[in-house]
Amino acid sequence: MQDRLTIQPFGAKQKQKMNVAFDVRTHFFRDGQPSTQRDVKVGERVYVDTMLNGTKIFAKSIWIGSDAAAGSGRGQILSYDPQSRVLTLHDELSAQPVKFNVGPNTLVRQGSETRSVADLKPGALISLTFGPEQGRAGTVREISVLAQPGTQFLFFGPITYMDLSRKLIAVANESDNTTYEIYLETLPPGSLRDARPGGEVRVSAVFDGKHYVARSIEPANASSSIQ
Structure with a gap:
């Protein structure tokens, strides 16, 4: 209960x-x-x-x-106003637009590289940490850009979920211990005939602004990809 x-x-x-x-x-x-x-x-x-x-x-x-x-959040950028320095995020959990102040000391990163607020583009996936609430917006301490539309990714790990009717799998990526939903809509029918829940795969995918879309998939112990 x-x-x-x-x-x-x-x-x-x-x-x-x-x-x-x-x-x-x-x-x-x-x-x-x-x-x-x-x-x-x-x-x-x-x-x-x-x-x-x-x-x-x-x-x-x-x-x-x-x-x-102080807390953290994750979601997709809806807009960033450089004049007011207000970032509007579609929050992953609440599914509601949330506004944050981006201060002059806010750190923007992508991987190990330092970025600028110019990289805060609509459609980008980000995670952030923020400080005490000020008015109706929280002050962002650090922003990590996880994916920009068009960015290519390589995922490696076991399949944790499969829904062939939706052409969707979930992979527990070993490099960052995060599970990603990956759509297979561009792959030909039968491309998953050797894939099973729990089986390890290597997936090349592109973030299209909404989803991770697979370009190729192969079993971890195979030498040729399934495309």
Whole structure:
């Protein structure tokens, strides 16, 4: 049985609430010390480390207290206004537009390279860390550009999910311990005849602005790709 916490994400409009489920597996902390759900008070700031559990957003850990005003997010850029320095992001979990302030000291990275705010283009996938809420927008400390439309990627790891009716697989990429959904719509029929859930594959894909789309796929122990 799961309980539920209703929060207002940083930068979201006042009426945009998000329900987060938690249970005995959820860890609570107050000012860095272990705590319990009884310490959560209405109106307090919290930082919630979440994951998707089916269709629900589930809290793995919840931090309460003065340090909870810092957090992280991930999503797709909708717009960036260089004059107001406001970044609008389609948040991955809340599925709502969220606004953040990009300050002069905000660090922009892509991999190990330092980038500029000119790389904050609509359609780019990013992750970010932000500080205390200021007005209706949070102050971004660091932005990592994960993918720009047209960027090519190589994924290697086991298949964790397959839906052939949607031409979709999910691969647990070993290089960054992240699972990616990859669409196979450009590959010919029968290209997955040797692929199985749990089997390791090597996938070359392109980010098209919405999805990762496979250009080729091969079993990890094969010398020729399936295209």
